[in-house]
Amino acid sequence: AYRKGGYHAVRIGDQFSGGRYIAQRKLGWGQFSTVWLAFDTRTSNYVALKIQKSAQQFAQAALHEIELLQAAADGDPQNTKCVVRLIDDFKHAGPNGQHLCMVLEFLGDSLLRLIRYNRYRGMELNKVREICKCILTGLDYLHRELGMIHSDLKPENILLCSSIDPAKDPIRSGLTPILEKPEGNQNGAATLNLIEKKLKRRARRAVAKISGRRVSIVGLSETPKKTKRNLDGIDMRCKVVDFGNACWDDNKFAEEIQTRQYRAPEVILQSGYSFSVDMWSFACTAFELATGEMLFAPKDGNGYGEDEDHLALMMELLGKMPRKIAIGGARSKDYFDRHGDLKRIRRLKYWPLDRLLTDKYKLPEAEAREFADFLCPILDFAPEKRPTAQQCLQHPWLNLRTQNNEDHIEGRMSNLQIDG
Ligand code: ADP
Ligand code: MG
Numbered sequence: 001a002y003r004k005g006g007y008h009a010v011r012i013g014d015q016f017s018g019g020r021y022i023a024q025r026k027l028g029w030g031q032f033s034t035v036w037l038a039f040d041t042r043t044s045n046y047v048a049l050k051i052q053k054s055a056q057q058f059a060q061a062a063l064h065e066i067e068l069l070q071a072a073a074d075g076d077p078q079n080t081k082c083v084v085r086l087i088d089d090f091k092h093a094g095p096n097g098q099h100l101c102m103v104l105e106f107l108g109d110s111l112l113r114l115i116r117y118n119r120y121r122g123m124e125l126n127k128v129r130e131i132c133k134c135i136l137t138g139l140d141y142l143h144r145e146l147g148m149i150h151s152d153l154k155p156e157n158i159l160l161c162s163s164i165d166p167a168k169d170p171i172r173s174g175l176t177p178i179l180e181k182p183e184g185n186q187n188g189a190a191t192l193n194l195i196e197k198k199l200k201r202r203a204r205r206a207v208a209k210i211s212g213r214r215v216s217i218v219g220l221s222e223t224p225k226k227t228k229r230n231l232d233g234i235d236m237r238c239k240v241v242d243f244g245n246a247c248w249d250d251n252k253f254a255e256e257i258q259t260r261q262y263r264a265p266e267v268i269l270q271s272g273y274s275f276s277v278d279m280w281s282f283a284c285t286a287f288e289l290a291t292g293e294m295l296f297a298p299k300d301g302n303g304y305g306e307d308e309d310h311l312a313l314m315m316e317l318l319g320k321m322p323r324k325i326a327i328g329g330a331r332s333k334d335y336f337d338r339h340g341d342l343k344r345i346r347r348l349k350y351w352p353l354d355r356l357l358t359d360k361y362k363l364p365e366a367e368a369r370e371f372a373d374f375l376c377p378i379l380d381f382a383p384e385k386r387p388t389a390q391q392c393l394q395h396p397w398l399n400l401r402t403q404n405n406e407d408h409i410e411g412r413m414s415n416l417q418i419d420g
Contacts, residue, residue: 269329
């Protein structure tokens, strides 16, 4: 992928935008980009630098993403609406071509990582509520104030607001703060090689000679070392990121949107979509946070495809799809007969949400009922019947507090060994 038109290879210490940003370590990557932690020498802040692949179609996509991120930033001067903030954008010429770069506020781990930290066992409901409030705040802003559909909401695209200040806590954030001024250094490349080698050896602390200066290196592991992580007491604020697939409600460009497991039924059936597709993905995400498992994980099988399995899973949980909806989409004939029954999957095993939460995930009955009461209306097959983000924010479930059974929670939450 690091070839013409592809990713831009970045080394620690590389400079961007005329030296303003200095790459520190890789934060993540997606289909179209790599994302780096960078030091902004102008503001002395850490930022996330998203470097797009260079080929024309990726550049086009990045321009679109910048437009939407810019609109989101313009409408939220106080930066309180739970959407990642665009700080800057520029072009960077590299050996693989011209790369569009976005500078974003630096955020923490994704909810997917949080789910993994928790070893796929699900998170305390009180924390799920806090996260849900943030996501809904972001969606309400995007939908009602901006007229924007995110189109790819999922745990991976929701990041916690970082509770770590990289400058103060370099080891936990895996930083190499020595690299403030690599430009003044003749042996820069060799030095960086040395540092990278040491990084690979995961030395915790080392001393390197740079142009005769002794410089101590702190927090050497490029991926932070296994650390104990206890979620108790962590503030669960988060923000929505990745506007690479977002669109204006009145200017859609794709029929097939969303990541498979979070995809709404009207997208599968191609009956047209709007803001409520994000609500569907939101409900899937909330369930996954609480249980540690995806709400729908369709697979293809004997004589049927992933789409049909997906529709079957939806109906097993939510009951039969109303016939009018089932046969109303451009793709309906591929999956449903004229009675509104699936063509290839005939016997469905119904397992409603509240029962699933008690029987499989061992939630106490009252909690399961309350949670299902919050989620079920959002999972309505009729998109226009789903509550809006604004309406969801009014739901009493968000303000409930579950009395913790401390022993139970302790057992689930503490002493987790996490691979950064
Ligand atoms: P793509 O459009 O290629 O999927 P994303 O915007 O989703 O790119 O970013 C890819 C990954 O980079 C994210 O999953 C996350 O791990 C990391 N990342 C993105 N933005 C930030 C940020 N602002 N702060 C910290 N990490 C980020
Ligand atoms: Mg992404």
